[in-house]
Amino acid sequence: MRAHTETFDERGPDAFRRASLMKEGSKSVHGAQEQDVLSQLEEELADAHLLQEISSTLFDETAVQGLYERLLEAASRIMRSDFASMQRFHGDDGLELLASRGFPPEAAEHWRWVHVTSGTTCGATLRSRARVIATDLESHPDIGAAELAMFRHSGIRSVQSTPLLSRSGALLGVISTHWKQPHQPSERRLRLLDIIARQAADLIERTTAEEALRLRTRQLVEADKRKDEFLATLAHELRNPLAPIQNGLAVLKIGKDEAVPLVLPMMERQLAHMVRLIDDLLDVSRVSRGLIVLKRERIELRTVIESALETSRPLLVAAEHRLAVEIPVQPVWLDADLTRVAQVLSNVLNNAAKYTPRGGRIELAAESSGDRVVVKIRDTGIGISKAMLTGIFEMFAQAEQSMDRAQGGLGLGLSVAKRLIEMHAGTIEAQSDGPGQGSTFIIRLPIAQAHDIEAVPMQVGQAGVTSSPRKSRSSAAQGR
Numbered sequence: 001m002r003a004h005t006e007t008f009d010e011r012g013p014d015a016f017r018r019a020s021l022m023k024e025g026s027k028s029v030h031g032a033q034e035q036d037v038l039s040q041l042e043e044e045l046a047d048a049h050l051l052q053e054i055s056s057t058l059f060d061e062t063a064v065q066g067l068y069e070r071l072l073e074a075a076s077r078i079m080r081s082d083f084a085s086m087q088r089f090h091g092d093d094g095l096e097l098l099a100s101r102g103f104p105p106e107a108a109e110h111w112r113w114v115h116v117t118s119g120t121t122c123g124a125t126l127r128s129r130a131r132v133i134a135t136d137l138e139s140h141p142d143i144g145a146a147e148l149a150m151f152r153h154s155g156i157r158s159v160q161s162t163p164l165l166s167r168s169g170a171l172l173g174v175i176s177t178h179w180k181q182p183h184q185p186s187e188r189r190l191r192l193l194d195i196i197a198r199q200a201a202d203l204i205e206r207t208t209a210e211e212a213l214r215l216r217t218r219q220l221v222e223a224d225k226r227k228d229e230f231l232a233t234l235a236h237e238l239r240n241p242l243a244p245i246q247n248g249l250a251v252l253k254i255g256k257d258e259a260v261p262l263v264l265p266m267m268e269r270q271l272a273h274m275v276r277l278i279d280d281l282l283d284v285s286r287v288s289r290g291l292i293v294l295k296r297e298r299i300e301l302r303t304v305i306e307s308a309l310e311t312s313r314p315l316l317v318a319a320e321h322r323l324a325v326e327i328p329v330q331p332v333w334l335d336a337d338l339t340r341v342a343q344v345l346s347n348v349l350n351n352a353a354k355y356t357p358r359g360g361r362i363e364l365a366a367e368s369s370g371d372r373v374v375v376k377i378r379d380t381g382i383g384i385s386k387a388m389l390t391g392i393f394e395m396f397a398q399a400e401q402s403m404d405r406a407q408g409g410l411g412l413g414l415s416v417a418k419r420l421i422e423m424h425a426g427t428i429e430a431q432s433d434g435p436g437q438g439s440t441f442i443i444r445l446p447i448a449q450a451h452d453i454e455a456v457p458m459q460v461g462q463a464g465v466t467s468s469p470r471k472s473r474s475s476a477a478q479g480r
Contacts, residue, residue, distance in 0.1 A: 068203070071199060078192045094115040242274075294424070316362065332368060334373070341421075343420065345443070
């Protein structure tokens with residue numbers, strides 16, 4: 001007992017002190033843990049309040065641009081960033097800047113459009129369809145030299161870019177936040193940012209759908225307007241030849257023999273005009289319903305041009321136009337429907353004749369370019385406005401009557417021409433510098449067999465072209 005007592009007396013106080021310290025240490029640890037939990041709860045509560053506040057501000061905003069800016073403000077607050085940006089994806093055109101915060105004007109202009117190859121984090125996000133974080137732009141591999149210079153100019157050192165995805169997984173845009181110093185955003189803040197990103201993606205998707213709907217509505221309204229104008233034009237065009245035919249019949253009924261040589265040719269011309277109008281209508285109907293079957297054969301380009309000029313020459317002569325033609329000396333072969341391709345060329349030539357003031361100049365030039373032949377028809381006519389160029393090949397379209405005179409026709413020729421050329425795996429386009437500047441139509445068709453082609457200089461004549469020494473007398477470019 002004594003020994004035990006002595007040991008207790010000697011060791012007891014130390015053990016007691018150690019036990020007390022351990023107890024107090026345990027309390028301290030538990031206290032720190034509780035403090036951490038409380039701090040975390042307070043942060044989460046603050047985040048919840050922030051999200052609620054953001055939701056209420058979004059609810060109060062009705063303008064789309066205002067919503068973009070509110071969402072960007074929310075993203076910046078959540079990420080505690082110095083800058084922020086939101087972009088919309090436009091396919092091959094890249095990203096369009098919708099809203100930004102903190103950017104200097106030159107940076108906002110520089111990043112107004114960002115291509116998929118851009119040396120930026122949003123460009124890297126486009127390529128990877130995943131979030132990209134550059135904690136320090138100075139050492140990040142995705143950052144290009146030119147972009148790094150703009151980042152430095154703007155005072156940006158760190159960036160994160162998050163893709164905005166639709167609920168089906170399609171890329172809609174990118175939302176980015178930027179800092180002045182190297183920065184690694186926490187996972188918690190990135191999770192909160194994802195909530196904003198979801199709202200931003202939904203907004204962009206809804207806005208895009210609404211814009212597409214408005215555009216489609218405008219197109220339908222415009223198409224309906226063109227249809228009404230077409231029907232009025234059709235009634236007018238069909239009525240015009242009927243009146244002289246009716247008058248001619250009345251003259252013939254009277255029985256004046258001397259009037260027959262004058263009346264019959266007039267009636268034939270008016271009847272031919274009506275037949276052309278009806279043929280145009282039938283062509284549109286057949287092309288629209290896919291009922292035209294091309295009668296392809298191996299034909300020479302020269303033969304096609306000869307046929308087109310034969311059809312258009314009376315109109316060119318009547319208007320006293322000067323026609324210049326340049327075609328290759330060596331044969332250029334096509335696998336095409338002679339009648340249909342000649343129809344396209346004559347349609348374009350007829351338009352050039354109608355919309356060029358009397359005595360104007362019209363040029364037809366053909367040349368090979370790789371595996372294609374390019375036919376260009378230029379005129380010195382009234383030209384085409386920029387607004388009209390975009391719809392010149394649409395059904396019922398007619399150029400503006402800037403010469404204060406009706407040119408006639410139903411506005412179907414170019415629409416039919418475009419579809420016929422596309423059926424031949426070719427293209428047709430219109431170019432003009434504007435009203436009064438003339439126009440150029442460019443037709444491209446695949447060549448059936450490549451040949452070395454030598455161009456023939458243009459020889460200008462009145463309503464035709466004189467023969468070149470290197471061309472046969474059967475050329476369509478002969479004078480009238």
